Amino acid sequence: MPRRKGAPEVNAGSMADIAFLLLIFFLVTTTIETDAGLDRMLPPFEPPNEEPPVIKQKNIFTVNINRNGQLLVEENLMDIKDLREAATKFLENGADGTCDYCKGRKDPASSDNPAKAIISLKNDRETKYSTYITVQNELVGAYNDLRNREAQRLYGKNFTTMEADYLNPETPSSVRDDLKDKVKRIQDMFPQKLSEAETTTD
Incomplete structure (x- = not known):
């Protein structure tokens, strides 16, 4: 009686190669989405050597965002589309007359000059991130509009073009040296003082 043959063996030697090729295929073809965020560089920590200066309330532009995404600007409700214009008017108000390039109204109840003007942003813990980013963009846009002007x-x-060229490591050193003083001068004319207050839970 002839012996029965066993089940034929499956040659699995090439399975590892196939798996490896599939892995490479997915790594090459897959795109990973990046989250939107804010580009911020924190200043180096320096222990305070003296008491902070007293800041007049009129030099602070307060912006509050509640959990429903509503804006309370200087204690008044405001649409986000009007925020940039309001912030621009505050930054270049020039109440003390020391800013000869400001085109503001010189309202004595508003900011003295751009060097003293501070924008304070405060939001609720339940504020949508998209709303928070939009408000931030409008406030930074107010600074950029004035600096561009x-x-x-x-x-x-x-x-914005000058700053991008200055920060680009591929820009020739001679061009960067020429831009350095120009960029700093514009930054000093409208220093970006955007303060974020502690988040509320109301």
Whole structure:
């Protein structure tokens, strides 16, 4: 009686190669979405050597965002679309007359000059992140609009373009050296003082 043959063996030697090729395929073709965020660089920590200066309330532009995404600007309800214009008017108000390039109303109840003007942003813990980012963009946009205006007046270029070229490591050193003082001058004219107050739970 002839012996029965066993089940034929499956050659699995090439399975590892196939799995490896599939892994490489998915790594190459898969795209990973990046989350939107804010580009911020924190200043180096320096222990306070003296008491902080007293800041007048009129030099603080308060922006509050509640859990429903509503804005309370200087204790008044405001649409997000009007925020940039209101912040711009505050930053270049020039109440003390020391800012000769400001085009503000010189309202004595508003900020003295751009160096003293501070924007304070406060939000609720349940505020939507998209609303928070939009408000941040509008406030930073107010600074950029003013800086672009002065850069155009002084150098015939947008500040955002000048700053991008200055920060780009591929920009030739001679060009970066030329931009350094120009960028700093515009930044000093409208220093970005955007303060974020502690989040509330109301």
